[in-house]
Amino acid sequence: MLKTLGAQVKEFKKASVLTPVFMILEVIMETVIPLLMASIIDDGVEKGDISHIYAVGGWMVAAAAVGLFAGVMGGKFGARASTGFARNLREAMFENIQTFSFANIDKFSTAGLVTRLTTDVTNMQNAYQMILRMCMRAPASLICAMVMAFTINVKLASIYLAAVILLGTCLFFIMNNATKYFQQAFPKYDDMNASVQENVSAIRVVKAYVREEHEISKFHRASGNIYKIFVKAERNLTYNAPLMQFTVYGCILLICWLGAKMIVGTTLTTGELMSLLAYCMNILMSLMMLSMVFVMITMSIASARRITEVLNEKSDLKNPEAPLYEVKDGSIEFRHVDFAYNKESEKPVLQDITLSIRPGETIGIIGGTGSAKTSLVNLISRLYDVTSGQLLVGGKDVKEYDMETLRNEVSVVLQKNVLFSGTILENLRWGNKEATKEECMEACRMACADEFIEKMPEGYETHITQGGSNVSGGQKQRLCIARALLKKPKILILDDSTSAVDTATDSKIRRAFKEEIPDTTKLIIAQRISSVENADRVIVMEDGRIDGFDTPQNLLETNAIYREVYESQTKGGGDFDEKAGEE
Numbered sequence: 394m395l396k397t398l399g400a401q402v403k404e405f406k407k408a409s410v411l412t413p414v415f416m417i418l419e420v421i422m423e424t425v426i427p428l429l430m431a432s433i434i435d436d437g438v439e440k441g442d443i444s445h446i447y448a449v450g451g452w453m454v455a456a457a458a459v460g461l462f463a464g465v466m467g468g469k470f471g472a473r474a475s476t477g478f479a480r481n482l483r484e485a486m487f488e489n490i491q492t493f494s495f496a497n498i499d500k501f502s503t504a505g506l507v508t509r510l511t512t513d514v515t516n517m518q519n520a521y522q523m524i525l526r527m528c529m530r531a532p533a534s535l536i537c538a539m540v541m542a543f544t545i546n547v548k549l550a551s552i553y554l555a556a557v558i559l560l561g562t563c564l565f566f567i568m569n570n571a572t573k574y575f576q577q578a579f580p581k582y583d584d585m586n587a588s589v590q591e592n593v594s595a596i597r598v599v600k601a602y603v604r605e606e607h608e609i610s611k612f613h614r615a616s617g618n619i620y621k622i623f624v625k626a627e628r629n630l631t632y633n634a635p636l637m638q639f640t641v642y643g644c645i646l647l648i649c650w651l652g653a654k655m656i657v658g659t660t661l662t663t664g665e666l667m668s669l670l671a672y673c674m675n676i677l678m679s680l681m682m683l684s685m686v687f688v689m690i691t692m693s694i695a696s697a698r699r700i701t702e703v704l705n706e707k708s709d710l711k712n713p714e715a716p717l718y719e720v721k722d723g724s725i726e727f728r729h730v731d732f733a734y735n736k737e738s739e740k741p742v743l744q745d746i747t748l749s750i751r752p753g754e755t756i757g758i759i760g761g762t763g764s765a766k767t768s769l770v771n772l773i774s775r776l777y778d779v780t781s782g783q784l785l786v787g788g789k790d791v792k793e794y795d796m797e798t799l800r801n802e803v804s805v806v807l808q809k810n811v812l813f814s815g816t817i818l819e820n821l822r823w824g825n826k827e828a829t830k831e832e833c834m835e836a837c838r839m840a841c842a843d844e845f846i847e848k849m850p851e852g853y854e855t856h857i858t859q860g861g862s863n864v865s866g867g868q869k870q871r872l873c874i875a876r877a878l879l880k881k882p883k884i885l886i887l888d889d890s891t892s893a894v895d896t897a898t899d900s901k902i903r904r905a906f907k908e909e910i911p912d913t914t915k916l917i918i919a920q921r922i923s924s925v926e927n928a929d930r931v932i933v934m935e936d937g938r939i940d941g942f943d944t945p946q947n948l949l950e951t952n953a954i955y956r957e958v959y960e961s962q963t964k965g966g967g968d969f970d971e972k973a974g975e976e
């Protein structure tokens with residue numbers, strides 16, 4: 394953990410070293426000042442020596458100025474190192490997250506990653522700043538003040554020692570108890586962020602189902618859990634300040650009482666008594682600082698652990714050592730492929746899949762909900778790896794390709810497609826940043842997106858809001874298809890990507906594919922039989938297995954599921970699940 398986090402501080406090594414150095418310099422000045430003050434009182438004020446007051450007073454001002462300078466510089470370097478550390482952590486985490494496979498993301502959950510990138514990093518930033526500024530300063534100040542107190546008067550200094558031991562022990566138990574609660578708060582932040590994220594991304598569904606009250610109470614629960622934890626933690630911390638004050642005043646009273654007696658007995662001077670009182674404050678302030686550092690460190694351990702988990706997470710999809718950078722063609726072959734999301738699960742989602750697809754073929758894939766159609770196509774671009782068996786693209790195992798090369802050749806229009814905030818043109822160029830406007834328009838024409846884009850007042854410069862909420866479902870799907878086409882892939886996968894497009898436009902798109910990208914292998918997952926009936930062959934999926942793989946005409950004669958769905962949809966117009974479920 395330390396090695397991983399240490400790598401992110403390297404850049405700020407100088408600032409990380411200079412901060413404690415300046416803080417110690419500040420402590421030295423803080424220790425010297427009461428001594429000078431004692432000299433002013435004993436040798437200047439009491440003896441009426443004005444020149445001594447001026448001379449020592451000058452040194453005192455100089456020491457205070459050096460202390461001020463050291464404090465400011467320490468603060469400045471500390472802030473630079475801690476904010477830089479936080480920036481590096483955020484960026485390193487974000488970069489590593491970009492390498493994550495779907496399985497890695499599933500492991501952490503999106504909300505969990507957001508909390509780690511925000512709350513946990515801020516926590517580490519505060520802790521690091523505190524550590525740099527206080528970790529050396531507080532013990533140094535405590536030790537210096539204690540040594541000075543003992544040099545002045547052993548008897549009175551022993552009172553400090555007793556107070557430090559007593560107060561230190563109390564603070565340790567209080568802070569330890571509070572920290573326990575602080576550590577519990579982070580997983581609760583994950584829950585709250587998950588609730589916010591889910592609500593915001595599904596706000597339309599929430600409104601459509603009038604579930605605002607339900608969502609509010611769900612959020613209140615998540616937020617309330619954090620509140621409860623903090624109340625418990627803070628309840629512990631409320632003892633700190635009164636306990637400190639009580640000890641400080643107690644010590645001052647005792648020192649004044651005993652000190653006054655000693656002054657009368659001439660075993661102590663007034664100046665020494667004043668320095669002792671100043672050291673009393675230094676000692677107790679250092680204790681307070683140490684207890685805060687203790688809380689920050691223990692709290693940050695939980696965050697550090699959560700951040701390190703993300704930084705050390707390696708994508709379970711590895712690029713081969715000597716990768717292939719060229720995919721020969723769009724042929725696909727599954728050889729006895731099994732696949733499970735959870736390796737420990739008893740039954741794989743895909744079982745013994747064996748099939749072969751020729752380059753340029755149009756393959757329809759149909760099957761009931763959960764029959765593993767998406768899981769099947771996700772393996773082709775290595776969004777997940779097969780659990781057993783082998784998957785070949787262009788005659789080579791997908792694991793032999795450079796991942797970027799493979800994914801550039803396999804274009805997937807996901808079921809849950811996403812548009813980003815930006816113009817239509819910018820969104821299209823996500824598929825290929827080099828694409829000219831003409832190429833974008835050509836792709837839109839093929840995806841039948843040109844008609845509605847040209848009707849928009851700003852055409853291709855129309856701004857899309859986040860998530861594509863200002864375009865209709867069908868328009869969004871067509872834009873996503875155009876974006877996928879711009880990659881000019883050897884394999885194009887449409888995962889239920891025309892479900893919101895009317896049947897006439899759907900067939901127009903498929904015709905354009907056949908005529909204009911004949912060499913591209915097309916895999917079309919669909920619920921509508923009309924979307925696959927002109928395919929070269931159709932895969933019928935049933936419960937993670939292939940129930941049939943043939944031309945639509947042959948399937949009509951040989952495959953009961955296909956025939957039933959065909960008949961029900963052409964005669965009755967129902968969808969796949971309704972009819973398959975009636976079997």
Ligand SMILES: Nc1ncnc2c1ncn2[C@@H]1O[C@H](COP(=O)(O)OP(=O)(O)OP(=O)(O)O)[C@@H](O)[C@H]1O
Nearest residue numbers: 499734742760761762763764765766767768769808
């Ligand atoms: N990320 C995941 N983690 C664990 N299980 C998953 C995951 N995604 C899908 N599954 C499970 O795998 C099975 C197949 O899901 P898949 O999405 O491949 O089916 P599908 O045929 O595409 O369904 P649909 O037509 O509804 O999209 C389902 O039982 C589903 O619960």
